[in-house]
Amino acid sequence: MGVPLLAIGVEPLALDTLIAAVTDRGDATGSDGAVATFLGLVRNHNVGRVVQHLEYEAYEPLALRAFERIDQEIQARWPDVRLALHHRIGRIEIGGASVAIATASPHRGHAFSACRYAIERIKQIAPIWKREFFDGGDVWIEGATADPDDAAALAEAERIACV
Amino acid sequence: MRVTVKLFARLRDIAGTAELLREVDAGTTVRGLWQQLATEYPEIASYERSISTAVNADYARRDQVLADGDEVAFLPPVSGG
Numbered sequence: 001m002g003v004p005l006l007a008i009g010v011e012p013l014a015l016d017t018l019i020a021a022v023t024d025r026g027d028a029t030g031s032d033g034a035v036a037t038f039l040g041l042v043r044n045h046n047v048g049r050v051v052q053h054l055e056y057e058a059y060e061p062l063a064l065r066a067f068e069r070i071d072q073e074i075q076a077r078w079p080d081v082r083l084a085l086h087h088r089i090g091r092i093e094i095g096g097a098s099v100a101i102a103t104a105s106p107h108r109g110h111a112f113s114a115c116r117y118a119i120e121r122i123k124q125i126a127p128i129w130k131r132e133f134f135d136g137g138d139v140w141i142e143g144a145t146a147d148p149d150d151a152a153a154l155a156e157a158e159r160i161a162c163v
Numbered sequence: 164m165r166v167t168v169k170l171f172a173r174l175r176d177i178a179g180t181a182e183l184l185r186e187v188d189a190g191t192t193v194r195g196l197w198q199q200l201a202t203e204y205p206e207i208a209s210y211e212r213s214i215s216t217a218v219n220a221d222y223a224r225r226d227q228v229l230a231d232g233d234e235v236a237f238l239p240p241v242s243g244g
Contacts, residue, residue, distance in 0.1 A: 040244050058243070059171055059236055061220035087243060099244050119244055127217070127236070128243030129172035140173040141242035146215040148222055 005083065006067040008060055008128075010090040015039055018084040018102035034108035036115040040099040042092045049134040056089040056098060059127040063087065066126040069148055073121065074103075074114045077163055081105045081114040087128060098130075117161035124153045164189060164231035166196065172239050174214075177206045187229060193218065194225040196235055213240050 003021040015037050023032055042054050071083050084102045092098055101118050105111040122128075125148045130141045144153065168183040175181045178200075187196055193216050201208040216223050217236040229235065 056243070057171060059169065059217070059220070059238065062217050062222070062236065062238075063243075065221060123241070123244040125241070126243040127171065127238050127241055129239070130242045131172070140176070140239070142173070142213070142240035143242040144240055145213050146222075146238050146241045 003084070005085070006064060006071065007086045008058055008063045008067070008089060009086075010088065013039070013086050013088050013097040013100040015100050015102065018086060018100050019104075021084045022082045022102045022104040031106050032104045033106045034111040035102055035104045036108070036111035037103075038099070038101040038115050038119050039097050040119065042094050042096050042098055044094045046132060046134070049132070049136070051094065052133045052135065053091055053093050054098070055091050055131045055133070056087075057129050057131070058087070058089050060089075062127045066122075066146075066148070069125070070118055070121045073154075074117060077117070077158075078105065078110040078114045080107070081110050083114060083118060085118055085122070087122070087126070089128070113161045113163060117157055117163070120157040120160050124150075124157060164229075166229055166232070167234045168196070168200065169234060169236040171236070174207055174210065174237055174239050178204050191229050192225065193223055193227050193229065193235060196229065197225070197237065200237070207237075210237075210239055214238060 003017045044051050067085050082104045087099045103111045103114040124144045125146045170178050215238045
Protein backbone atom coordinates (compact mmCIF):
# COMPACT_ATOMS: atom_id res chain seq x y z
CA MET A 1 0.00 0.00 0.00
CA GLY A 2 1.22 3.47 -0.82
CA VAL A 3 1.34 6.83 0.88
CA PRO A 4 -1.27 7.49 3.60
CA LEU A 5 -3.70 10.29 2.79
CA LEU A 6 -3.41 11.79 6.29
CA ALA A 7 -0.13 11.78 8.17
CA ILE A 8 2.01 13.55 10.76
CA GLY A 9 5.67 12.83 11.40
CA VAL A 10 9.27 13.98 11.26
CA GLU A 11 10.00 13.00 7.67
CA PRO A 12 10.49 15.77 5.07
CA LEU A 13 7.38 16.42 2.96
CA ALA A 14 7.08 15.78 -0.77
CA LEU A 15 4.13 17.20 -2.69
CA ASP A 16 4.52 14.73 -5.55
CA THR A 17 3.72 11.83 -3.23
CA LEU A 18 0.55 13.61 -2.07
CA ILE A 19 -0.48 14.32 -5.65
CA ALA A 20 0.01 10.65 -6.48
CA ALA A 21 -1.99 9.67 -3.42
CA VAL A 22 -5.03 11.76 -4.39
CA THR A 23 -4.99 10.96 -8.09
CA ASP A 24 -4.39 7.22 -7.87
CA ARG A 25 -7.87 6.23 -6.80
CA GLY A 26 -7.46 2.61 -7.78
CA ASP A 27 -10.52 2.65 -10.01
CA ALA A 28 -8.75 4.40 -12.89
CA THR A 29 -11.85 6.34 -13.90
CA GLY A 30 -9.89 9.36 -15.12
CA SER A 31 -12.56 11.63 -13.66
CA ASP A 32 -10.22 14.18 -12.06
CA GLY A 33 -9.96 17.52 -13.80
CA ALA A 34 -7.77 19.34 -11.29
CA VAL A 35 -5.34 18.99 -8.41
CA ALA A 36 -4.71 21.96 -6.13
CA THR A 37 -1.73 21.92 -3.77
CA PHE A 38 -0.49 23.94 -0.83
CA LEU A 39 2.94 23.89 0.76
CA GLY A 40 3.51 25.81 3.98
CA LEU A 41 7.12 26.98 4.41
CA VAL A 42 9.22 28.18 7.33
CA ARG A 43 10.04 31.82 6.60
CA ASN A 44 12.97 33.87 7.85
CA HIS A 45 10.99 36.62 9.56
CA ASN A 46 7.97 36.99 11.82
CA VAL A 47 6.53 40.15 13.44
CA GLY A 48 9.85 41.96 13.13
CA ARG A 49 11.97 39.06 14.39
CA VAL A 50 14.73 37.36 12.41
CA VAL A 51 13.76 33.69 12.54
CA GLN A 52 16.51 31.04 12.73
CA HIS A 53 14.39 27.89 12.62
CA LEU A 54 11.14 26.43 13.99
CA GLU A 55 10.43 23.40 16.12
CA TYR A 56 6.98 21.83 15.81
CA GLU A 57 5.40 19.54 18.35
CA ALA A 58 2.02 17.82 18.25
CA TYR A 59 -0.35 15.62 20.16
CA GLU A 60 -0.08 13.13 17.35
CA PRO A 61 -3.09 10.85 17.90
CA LEU A 62 -5.42 13.84 18.27
CA ALA A 63 -3.77 15.58 15.29
CA LEU A 64 -4.66 12.59 13.13
CA ARG A 65 -8.21 12.72 14.44
CA ALA A 66 -8.32 16.44 13.60
CA PHE A 67 -7.14 15.65 10.06
CA GLU A 68 -9.87 12.98 9.76
CA ARG A 69 -12.39 15.51 10.94
CA ILE A 70 -11.22 18.07 8.38
CA ASP A 71 -11.45 15.37 5.71
CA GLN A 72 -15.05 14.63 6.76
CA GLU A 73 -15.90 18.33 6.71
CA ILE A 74 -14.52 18.56 3.18
CA GLN A 75 -16.49 15.47 2.08
CA ALA A 76 -19.64 17.13 3.40
CA ARG A 77 -18.99 20.32 1.41
CA TRP A 78 -17.31 18.95 -1.72
CA PRO A 79 -18.21 15.23 -2.07
CA ASP A 80 -16.12 14.91 -5.25
CA VAL A 81 -12.86 16.02 -3.57
CA ARG A 82 -10.15 13.65 -2.36
CA LEU A 83 -7.77 15.12 0.23
CA ALA A 84 -4.18 14.31 1.18
CA LEU A 85 -2.67 16.19 4.14
CA HIS A 86 0.75 15.69 5.70
CA HIS A 87 2.17 17.79 8.55
CA ARG A 88 5.81 17.69 9.56
CA ILE A 89 6.98 18.03 13.18
CA GLY A 90 10.38 18.44 14.81
CA ARG A 91 13.01 20.97 13.79
CA ILE A 92 12.49 22.60 10.38
CA GLU A 93 14.98 25.03 8.87
CA ILE A 94 14.17 28.22 6.96
CA GLY A 95 12.67 27.33 3.59
CA GLY A 96 11.65 23.87 4.74
CA ALA A 97 8.06 22.68 4.32
CA SER A 98 5.93 22.22 7.45
CA VAL A 99 2.62 21.23 5.85
CA ALA A 100 1.61 19.82 2.46
CA ILE A 101 -1.91 19.50 1.11
CA ALA A 102 -3.26 18.14 -2.17
CA THR A 103 -6.90 18.09 -3.27
CA ALA A 104 -8.17 16.40 -6.40
CA SER A 105 -11.58 16.96 -7.99
CA PRO A 106 -13.32 16.86 -11.35
CA HIS A 107 -13.58 20.65 -10.98
CA ARG A 108 -10.83 23.21 -10.24
CA GLY A 109 -13.10 25.35 -8.09
CA HIS A 110 -13.74 22.50 -5.69
CA ALA A 111 -10.05 21.59 -5.58
CA PHE A 112 -8.97 25.18 -4.81
CA SER A 113 -11.69 25.73 -2.20
CA ALA A 114 -11.11 22.43 -0.39
CA CYS A 115 -7.34 23.04 -0.29
CA ARG A 116 -7.80 26.50 1.22
CA TYR A 117 -10.41 25.19 3.66
CA ALA A 118 -8.03 22.44 4.81
CA ILE A 119 -5.17 24.79 5.74
CA GLU A 120 -7.53 27.21 7.52
CA ARG A 121 -9.01 24.38 9.60
CA ILE A 122 -5.56 22.96 10.40
CA LYS A 123 -4.61 26.33 11.85
CA GLN A 124 -7.84 26.47 13.82
CA ILE A 125 -8.11 23.01 15.36
CA ALA A 126 -5.05 20.75 14.87
CA PRO A 127 -3.15 20.20 18.16
CA ILE A 128 0.19 21.32 16.73
CA TRP A 129 2.47 24.04 18.07
CA LYS A 130 5.44 25.87 16.63
CA ARG A 131 8.30 27.18 18.73
CA GLU A 132 10.09 30.02 17.01
CA PHE A 133 13.83 30.38 17.53
CA PHE A 134 14.85 33.89 16.54
CA ASP A 135 17.82 36.23 16.93
CA GLY A 136 17.61 36.99 20.65
CA GLY A 137 15.46 34.19 22.02
CA ASP A 138 12.65 31.74 21.44
CA VAL A 139 8.88 31.79 21.88
CA TRP A 140 5.94 29.42 21.56
CA ILE A 141 3.53 30.75 18.97
CA GLU A 142 -0.05 30.65 20.27
CA GLY A 143 -2.89 31.10 17.80
CA ALA A 144 -6.41 29.72 17.97
CA THR A 145 -8.15 27.92 20.80
CA ALA A 146 -8.70 24.47 19.29
CA ASP A 147 -12.46 23.92 19.35
CA PRO A 148 -13.68 21.86 16.39
CA ASP A 149 -17.31 22.77 17.14
CA ASP A 150 -16.74 26.54 17.24
CA ALA A 151 -19.35 27.77 14.75
CA ALA A 152 -17.66 31.14 14.24
CA ALA A 153 -14.37 29.47 13.31
CA LEU A 154 -16.15 27.10 10.91
CA ALA A 155 -17.95 30.03 9.29
CA GLU A 156 -14.67 31.91 8.92
CA ALA A 157 -12.97 28.92 7.24
CA GLU A 158 -15.94 28.61 4.87
CA ARG A 159 -15.83 32.32 4.07
CA ILE A 160 -12.11 32.22 3.30
CA ALA A 161 -12.55 29.09 1.15
CA CYS A 162 -15.48 30.65 -0.75
CA VAL A 163 -17.87 27.80 0.06
CA MET B 164 -8.46 6.78 40.81
CA ARG B 165 -5.49 7.70 38.69
CA VAL B 166 -5.32 9.69 35.46
CA THR B 167 -2.50 10.66 33.12
CA VAL B 168 -2.12 14.34 32.25
CA LYS B 169 -0.46 15.35 29.00
CA LEU B 170 0.87 18.89 28.58
CA PHE B 171 2.11 20.59 25.45
CA ALA B 172 4.11 23.60 24.29
CA ARG B 173 4.28 26.34 26.93
CA LEU B 174 2.19 24.36 29.44
CA ARG B 175 4.80 21.60 29.23
CA ASP B 176 7.57 24.13 29.79
CA ILE B 177 5.82 25.59 32.83
CA ALA B 178 5.26 22.19 34.43
CA GLY B 179 8.72 21.00 33.41
CA THR B 180 7.31 17.73 32.12
CA ALA B 181 5.14 16.45 29.28
CA GLU B 182 3.30 13.93 31.41
CA LEU B 183 2.01 13.76 34.97
CA LEU B 184 0.18 11.10 36.97
CA ARG B 185 -2.46 12.43 39.34
CA GLU B 186 -4.84 10.90 41.85
CA VAL B 187 -8.35 12.34 41.55
CA ASP B 188 -11.63 11.64 43.33
CA ALA B 189 -14.44 9.78 41.58
CA GLY B 190 -16.66 12.29 39.80
CA THR B 191 -13.82 14.69 39.01
CA THR B 192 -14.34 16.54 35.75
CA VAL B 193 -11.81 17.80 33.23
CA ARG B 194 -12.38 21.26 34.72
CA GLY B 195 -11.74 19.97 38.25
CA LEU B 196 -8.46 18.40 37.18
CA TRP B 197 -7.43 21.67 35.49
CA GLN B 198 -8.18 23.60 38.68
CA GLN B 199 -6.09 21.12 40.65
CA LEU B 200 -3.17 21.68 38.28
CA ALA B 201 -3.62 25.46 38.30
CA THR B 202 -3.23 25.39 42.07
CA GLU B 203 -0.10 23.31 41.70
CA TYR B 204 1.34 25.43 38.86
CA PRO B 205 -0.07 28.98 39.28
CA GLU B 206 1.56 30.11 36.03
CA ILE B 207 -0.81 27.97 33.95
CA ALA B 208 -3.90 29.63 35.44
CA SER B 209 -3.76 32.41 32.83
CA TYR B 210 -4.59 29.75 30.19
CA GLU B 211 -7.98 29.07 31.82
CA ARG B 212 -9.95 30.69 28.99
CA SER B 213 -7.75 29.78 26.04
CA ILE B 214 -7.01 26.07 26.51
CA SER B 215 -8.90 23.27 24.88
CA THR B 216 -9.05 19.77 26.27
CA ALA B 217 -8.99 16.17 25.13
CA VAL B 218 -9.71 12.88 26.88
CA ASN B 219 -8.18 9.70 25.49
CA ALA B 220 -7.04 11.57 22.37
CA ASP B 221 -10.44 12.94 21.44
CA TYR B 222 -11.72 16.49 21.92
CA ALA B 223 -13.66 16.75 25.18
CA ARG B 224 -15.73 19.34 27.03
CA ARG B 225 -14.63 20.56 30.41
CA ASP B 226 -17.67 19.08 32.16
CA GLN B 227 -16.72 15.54 31.09
CA VAL B 228 -16.40 13.25 34.12
CA LEU B 229 -13.11 11.37 34.24
CA ALA B 230 -12.69 7.62 34.55
CA ASP B 231 -9.82 5.66 36.07
CA GLY B 232 -6.94 5.42 33.61
CA ASP B 233 -8.06 8.30 31.40
CA GLU B 234 -5.45 10.30 29.49
CA VAL B 235 -6.32 13.99 29.78
CA ALA B 236 -4.60 16.52 27.53
CA PHE B 237 -4.55 20.28 28.02
CA LEU B 238 -3.90 22.13 24.78
CA PRO B 239 -2.75 25.75 24.74
CA PRO B 240 -3.79 27.78 21.66
CA VAL B 241 -2.53 25.95 18.58
CA SER B 242 -0.18 27.17 15.86
CA GLY B 243 0.13 24.44 13.26
CA GLY B 244 0.48 24.98 9.56
